[in-house]
Amino acid sequence: MIKILMKVSSMRLLAENLSARRGEDLIFTDISFDLGAGESLVLTGRNGSGKSTLLRVVAGLLHAETGRVSWISESSESGMRAAEACHYLGHRNAMKAELTVFENLGFWKDFLGDAEDGKGISPGEAAESVGLGGIIHLPFGYLSAGQQRRMAFAKLLVAYRPVWILDEPTAALDVSAEAVFTELIKAHLAAGGILLAATHQPLGLENARELRMAGFAGVTEERW
Numbered sequence: 001m002i003k004i005l006m007k008v009s010s011m012r013l014l015a016e017n018l019s020a021r022r023g024e025d026l027i028f029t030d031i032s033f034d035l036g037a038g039e040s041l042v043l044t045g046r047n048g049s050g051k052s053t054l055l056r057v058v059a060g061l062l063h064a065e066t067g068r069v070s071w072i073s074e075s076s077e078s079g080m081r082a083a084e085a086c087h088y089l090g091h092r093n094a095m096k097a098e099l100t101v102f103e104n105l106g107f108w109k110d111f112l113g114d115a116e117d118g119k120g121i122s123p124g125e126a127a128e129s130v131g132l133g134g135i136i137h138l139p140f141g142y143l144s145a146g147q148q149r150r151m152a153f154a155k156l157l158v159a160y161r162p163v164w165i166l167d168e169p170t171a172a173l174d175v176s177a178e179a180v181f182t183e184l185i186k187a188h189l190a191a192g193g194i195l196l197a198a199t200h201q202p203l204g205l206e207n208a209r210e211l212r213m214a215g216f217a218g219v220t221e222e223r224w
């Protein structure tokens with residue numbers, strides 16, 4: 001049973017005419033999308049096509065060459081900052097190997113705090129939610145690659161953010177972990193959350209839109 005404490009969010013994520021450069025190369029141009037409560041957009045495309053770059057631009061971690069990202073929330077007239085509105089889960093898990101799982105998740109809970117319209121769950125409950133409640137006392141570095149990825153996902157649950165930005169969330173995961181992640185994402189969307197994800201494997205979401213990145217300024221969009 002997955003328990004996530006949050007009210008139905010009314011967030012909107014608007015990206016307008018985004019372009020980004022890595023080094024000398026323009027990786028994509030004029031990408032726009034508009035995601036409302038409960039909506040998801042999945043970026044696909046070959047290695048190097050710019051998926052991670054787009055996610056990092058939206059999360060405010062990379063500078064956009066052109067365009068802008070707006071985080072529109074009913075609870076904040078002036079809009080929100082990326083750090084207040086989204087969780088970003090990149091290729092790395094952002095956990096300290098020598099601290100226990102409990103200490104890592106506790107750190108993130110205290111450091112991030114909750115966005116206004118939701119409430120995160122405890123480190124113990126979050127570990128339970130990803131199927132690893134029994135190993136919360138172990139140093140993070142002792143965990144297998146798949147267990148580490150599950151615990152990185154649990155970080156999304158300890159502090160509430162309406163938008164989840166996930167880069168290859170299911171890399172190194174077994175089939176049961178994929179199913180757990182899909183259920184957690186569906187629960188997030190059902191509560192009015194938003195998902196922006198890059199993946200090479202389908203995430204099992206029925207109504208996700210797809211943005212196929214072609215790399216070096218090419219891009220196409222279609223609905224799955």
Ligand SMILES: Nc1ncnc2c1ncn2[C@@H]1O[C@H](COP(=O)(O)OP(=O)(O)OP(=O)(O)O)[C@@H](O)[C@H]1O
Nearest residue numbers: 022023024027045046047048049050051052053054
């Ligand atoms: N710091 C950098 N300087 C120059 N080029 C870079 C830099 N970082 C990334 N790139 C290039 O930008 C392009 C897009 O990379 P990106 O990581 O966004 O691709 P991706 O679609 O996420 O790939 P993958 O599926 O392998 O994760 C690639 O061609 C990459 O080599």
